[in-house]
Amino acid sequence: MPQARPGRQVQLAATEHGWAGRFEAMGSPCEVLTDGGNKREVHAVVSSVAEEAWRIEDKFSRYLDGNIIHRINTANGQAVEVDAETAGLIDFAVTLFDLSGGRFDITSGVLRGAWTFDGSDNIPDQASIDALMQRIGWQHATWHESHLTLLPGMEVDLGGIGKEYAVDRCARVAQEGAGFASMVNFGGDLAVTGPPGNRRAWKIGIEGPTPEAAERLVDLRQGALATSGDARRYLERDGVRYSHILDPTTGWPVPDAPSSITVAADTCTQAGMLSTLAMLHGRDAEPFLADQGVLYWCRP
Amino acid sequence: MKAFTRKHERSVSATLAAATCALLGTTAVTPVDAQEEPEWDFNTSLLYYGEDEGRVQDASFKSIIRRLYTDDRTLSLGFTVDALTGATPSGAIRQDGPQSFTRPSGSSSYTEPAGELPLDDTFRDTRVAITAGWQQPAGEKGLLSVGASVSKEYDYLHTGVNASYAHDFNNRNTTVSAGFAFANDSIEPVGGAPIPFTNMLDVDDTSNRVGDQDKDVLDLVFGVSQVVSKNLLIQANYSLSQSDGYLNNPYKVLSLVDGVTGDTLPRTPGPNGGPSGQYLFESRPDERTQHSLYTQAKYYMNGKVLDASYRYMTDDWEIDSHTLDVRYRIPIGDASYLEPHIRYYTQSEAEFYRLSLDGSSPLPQYASSDYRLGNFDGITAGLKYGWKTRNDNDMSLRVEWYQQSGTVPVVQLIGNQAARDNYPDLNALIVQFSYRFSR
């Protein structure tokens, strides 16, 4: 059972088309919107979804002592055996490391120690970046037969995969046995279990290309949306804007990256990874996405 | 900011898809179905309509522009321009000898060779029509539409308003709708509206003409559409149309004929030109009530769509008609389609339809020889080809052939008329190219 905590409650409210179940998880406001359904059934489904979200959060959070991430990060050079679910996520991270030429790296989280993207001009000095770069690099890790060994000082952070993975797992929970369609939305990363009955599609608003531009509407009947980037998190000095997507091979933000990218794909995991990989392409983000044949929105 | 799909190399996508399946423990995933709602929708077409034997030809440009707002609200503006040329039957019958007529303007005359169907070729005109409409949801299950329309030709002005409301029931499986349209049209015939049943006069004689006329038309429509199954949708509408006012065609005449031979009673034209026979301007009732029942079914069979509809119309002019329209859309690949189309139409003549007027009998209360009020069958056969361009826009081209063939009731044939081909059968070619895109 996930840890009970203050703030771990599920609230249900009626909406124009069905119900909205809301709770907090993984640092985001989470909601499950349903198309119809009776209150008792919806409450049961939303509770199951929240429990799955909290389970994943507790298991892979880097803030909780005693979970698998904590054990890996405090192993100090020792091999750690991981369970099947964690192994699956690590295997997935390895695929992304290869697909991105090393720029998607789950050991790069320590760079947050140098960079704080608060809109100021606080660019860290190269020395502090160099110090952290000593502790980064999946190529230095040993991953073999469910055993992970990191060099001392290295840490893994599954934050780049975890939320989208949770959305997909929760969408499966919301779909099984439910007599209604629903949309699982964790702070903008979302997936639907199927088309709603009373309308043609789920309507999702996404930000326009510039802050002043109008919101665009997306009709989603099947699949998922995920967004990488955040137009509000950046640093700016001497007229140069630094986005918050860091390149682990340099320790610096990816130059000329779009401020945010939204992608539509079959699953939230795919949508999230495609938008992240696109961000890592910097100024080539749009050509990369166009080549992949997916529906996307790039905000420069 | 761009959002479009292309089918190019997908190596990263494919690897990612496989890795995701492994991660989530699934074997197959339903493909994503996402579309950005467009803000604008442009639908434009060029039409050519051409009848044979020197009759009506029409070139038309038509465009409907829609601005789509959030919450399913839509503003639409339509614009149509028609350029018409060619001749139309005047309503007079063929004769063994040549005939001459005064043009509707009254300022000149024209002749028709022996044995030819009299055609009035002053039918050159440009027509402009504009429509505007607004649609918005009303509550969770309703849809409200309002609109207005205006059209102008040199002798005709139409103004109208319309409104309708549709409501969903049964999980959107049933939709009930009701609507009305009201139009006021004013007719300013060239030369002035002729007094019905008066003779066609010589050139420069407009003594039987009066001023502008108008008519009102009220339409009411009630409809139900129903989802029958995953593949089948049906619709049924009942409409009522009530017209009041000037319903005559001011340019059409009937030949006044001899009661035995059936030949047009002769007349000596004036010095500046005029009719060579006695032709009376037509006279229709000043009221018409039409009822229509329309049903349609759309049936999906493995990618192909069958669209079939039937309409029955009856009115107090004693016209009954049946229309059967069938389209069959066949997809070709995933970016184009072929759609054969066939339409069958049949109508019975109006109570006051006459091929000609018997000069030796009293005049009926109303009479018109307009072939459009007669007894005829119409068949349309066509083929449409549609495709999606590289930018995901829609284009289509359709070519159709429309043929009308009619018969005059035998009792109306007098003397020599029985040996002639009296009904102005029609053969027309329809070609339309359409282009539609959203942004």
Added chain:
Amino acid sequence: MLRIVAIFLVLTCTGCTSMGVQPWEREILAKEEMQLTVDPLEAATDDHIYFSKEASSGGRGFGGGGCGCN
């Protein structure tokens, strides 16, 4: 005539309450080619052509207005 129409509409409606599909079965019905009027421009063009050449009009609905062609 009106009596026949009223009976027709009532029969259609009462038969409707039990017919239909579940929300998740609407995939085919949502396709563009399954809408009752797929091409409004072609429909308006045809309505105008047949209004000009025949004595019947509309049936599907209305809109667009008259002309001096009949």
